[in-house]
Amino acid sequence: MIGNKSKTPxxxxxxxxxxxxxxxxxxxxxxxxxxxxRTKMPVAIKVLKFKISENPTLHQRxxxxxxxxxxxxxxxxVRALAIQHDGEMSxxxxxxxxxxxxxxxxxxxxRVPEDVAIRIIxxxxxxxxxxxxxxxxxxxxxxxxxxxxTDGICKLTDFGLAxxxxxxxQELTRVASGLGTPHFMAPxxxxxAKTADARCDIYSLGATLxxxxxxxxxxxxxxxxxMMTKKEKLDLPAAKSLVPNLSDRIDTAIRAAxxxxxxxxxxxxxxxxxxxxxxxxxxxxxxxTPAPIKSxxxxxxxxxxxxxxxxxxxxxxxxxxxxxxxxxxxxxxPLVMSDVSTTGIGVLLARRFEPGTALSIELALGKDxxxxxxxxxxxxxxxxxxxxxxxxxxxxxxxxxxxxxxxLKDA
Numbered sequence: 001m002i003g004n005k006s007k008t009p010x011x012x013x014x015x016x017x018x019x020x021x022x023x024x025x026x027x028x029x030x031x032x033x034x035x036x037x038r039t040k041m042p043v044a045i046k047v048l049k050f051k052i053s054e055n056p057t058l059h060q061r062x063x064x065x066x067x068x069x070x071x072x073x074x075x076x077x078v079r080a081l082a083i084q085h086d087g088e089m090s091x092x093x094x095x096x097x098x099x100x101x102x103x104x105x106x107x108x109x110x111r112v113p114e115d116v117a118i119r120i121i122x123x124x125x126x127x128x129x130x131x132x133x134x135x136x137x138x139x140x141x142x143x144x145x146x147x148x149x150t151d152g153i154c155k156l157t158d159f160g161l162a163x164x165x166x167x168x169x170q171e172l173t174r175v176a177s178g179l180g181t182p183h184f185m186a187p188x189x190x191x192x193a194k195t196a197d198a199r200c201d202i203y204s205l206g207a208t209l210x211x212x213x214x215x216x217x218x219x220x221x222x223x224x225x226x227m228m229t230k231k232e233k234l235d236l237p238a239a240k241s242l243v244p245n246l247s248d249r250i251d252t253a254i255r256a257a258x259x260x261x262x263x264x265x266x267x268x269x270x271x272x273x274x275x276x277x278x279x280x281x282x283x284x285x286x287x288x289t290p291a292p293i294k295s296x297x298x299x300x301x302x303x304x305x306x307x308x309x310x311x312x313x314x315x316x317x318x319x320x321x322x323x324x325x326x327x328x329x330x331x332x333x334p335l336v337m338s339d340v341s342t343t344g345i346g347v348l349l350a351r352r353f354e355p356g357t358a359l360s361i362e363l364a365l366g367k368d369x370x371x372x373x374x375x376x377x378x379x380x381x382x383x384x385x386x387x388x389x390x391x392x393x394x395x396x397x398x399x400x401x402x403x404x405x406x407x408l409k410d411a
Contacts, residue, residue, distance in 0.1 A: 012089040017045060024101075026144075026158070028058060033096065043081065044094040051088045059090045066092055068136050068159040075351055076127035078147060078157040094157070099150045102212070103143035111215030114246055118276060119388065120146065121209050123154040123350045125276075125334050128205070129269040132198040139196055141204035142184040143211055182224060183217045184208060187231045187260050190224075199262040202272050206257025206265075209276075213250055214242045218258065232260050249276060273334035306341040306398075309408055317349065318360040318373060335361075342404050344394040345376065352389045353378050359393065365403045 011019050011032075018035040025031070029048040036043050052059045062083065069080035082093040102120060105112065112120075124146055131138060138145075138159060145158045182190075186203035189196045207218040218236055221227040230236065239254055240246045253276040259265050266272040317333045338346040345361065353359065357378040362371045376393040384390045399407075 010089065012047060012084070012091050013086040014084065017043070017093070019045065028062065031094075034093075036093075042096045044096045046092045046094065048090050052085065052090060053088070059085075062090050062092055065159045068131075069094075069157075072131055072134065072136065072159075074127055074130045075153070076123045076155055077131070078155045080159075097147040097149055097155050097157070099148050101144050102146040102148050102154070102208075105148060106143055106211060106215060111243065112212050114213055114250060117209060117212040117250075119152065119350075120148070120154050120212065121205060121276065122273065122334060122388075124156055124205065124208075125269045125273045126350055127156045128198075128201050129334070132201070132269065137196060137198055138201050138204075139189065140181060140184075141201050141208060142181045143208055144181075146208070182227055183219060184211075186262070187228065188262060190228055197262070198268070199265050202257050202265050202269060203262075205269070205272060206254045209250070210236070210239055210254050210258070213246055214239050216242060231258075234258070234260060270334055277334070277336050306343050308339045308341045308346075309404075310339050311337040311407070317347065318362070338390055340399075340404065340407055342395075342399045342401065344379070344392065347391050347393060348384060348388055349391055350388050352381055352383075353391060355379060355381060361393070363407060365399070365406055 016036065016038055018037060020033040020035065022030050023033050023044065026046075029046055032045045032047065034043050034045045035041075046062075048055075048058055048062060050058055066080050066083040069077065073079070078097055079095040080092060081095065084091055084093065124141070128138065128141070136159070138156065140158060141156070145156060147155045147157055149155070184204045184207040186196065186200035189200050210216070210218045216237075219227050219230040221230055234255075236255075236258065238251050240248070240251045253272060256264070256266055256275055257272055266275060317335045333349060333351065336348040338348050340346070347361065355378050359376050359378065360373045361376055362373050364371050365374075375396040377396065378391050379394050380392040382390050382392075
């Protein structure tokens with residue numbers, strides 16, 4: 001979204017918004033910092049480069065971008081506030097996110113450390129999982145479309161190519177067929193964006209992660225045909241070969257996400273998240289039970305009599321929809337377990353839930369290794385780093401010692 005700042009376009013006629021300096025350009029137009037005179041709040045406004053009469057399809061796409069983004073209320077998605085036109089020019093009003101894009105950061109400073117990359121991808125995983133559950137596929141996930149706030153919170157933007165499965169978008173999708181950004185785009189999207197589903201976003205997540213941890217563009221080639229051939233043959237240097245100190249799980253997650261066959265990719269963003277954050281143990285290696293710890297969450301309100309053990313396992317949490325909305329579909333949130341005991345669990349999550357919130361956490365507890373959802377209540381919350389909080393939770397029904405051993409075996 002941030003790019004070459006060349007010729008300034010004509011500004012729309014409006015009395016509500018005061019346009020300030022341009023802060024980025026893209027294929028559709030220019031983004032300006034602006035002031036909403038009515039609310040006195042700073043906003044970002046995307047102004048299309050063509051008049052409605054010159055390119056009506058582009059204006060239809062802007063309307064679709066607003067429809068997709070405005071329906072998604074999520075802490076890791078940039079909020080679309082309004083769409084306006086003055087008879088000739090269309091423009092879209094967004095919340096202003098200070099800090100620039102992840103693409104800017106890579107261009108200026110090169111690759112980012114592994115823990116920072118995982119922190120970024122974790123948040124975008126949550127945004128996409130939320131969007132996919134509401135039948136919206138982004139179709140243009142890339143570093144330039146991930147905005148990084150100064151406090152470390154990431155927000156996904158630019159839903160201009162988003163596909164809404166619940167809408168009749170066939171004609172506009174036909175016109176937009178193949179659109180996207182080649183380095184980060186799934187192979188099937190080259191042929192037709194019309195059939196692209198959530199797995200194309202997972203592909204783009206893997207390609208974005210590769211760019212983050214290596215500083216190199218994935219599948220780089222001078223010509224589109226050569227790039228497509230590399231994608232189909234999975235001709236991509238392992239991230240670990242470029243940055244030897246990367247963990248094996250980074251390579252595993254990337255290779256799985258960018259597989260040319262969509263059926264061989266992780267089926268959901270949660271599955272990709274588990275690959276990325278799960279701790280693997282070498283086959284044949286000794287099984288070592290972690291030593292008990294004293295959790296920083298221990299307090300008068302959150303005191304466990306049972307011993308706590310450290311963990312680092314990717315899993316998923318499920319918001320109890322009956323508590324929050326009185327019915328409806330559940331929301332899935334990736335998380336990392338930080339510690340566990342028979343009576344409670346500490347989980348790292350890229351959003352905050354208030355004490356007393358009822359959640360359900362998916363854990364493998366039996367010999368069959370099948371996941372089970374256990375009801376918990378949030379007891380205490382502590383910010384761990386930018387955009388992430390550790391939640392101390394108590395099990396509604398305590399674990400047995402045998403169940404605890406199953407969890408610790410894969411810790």
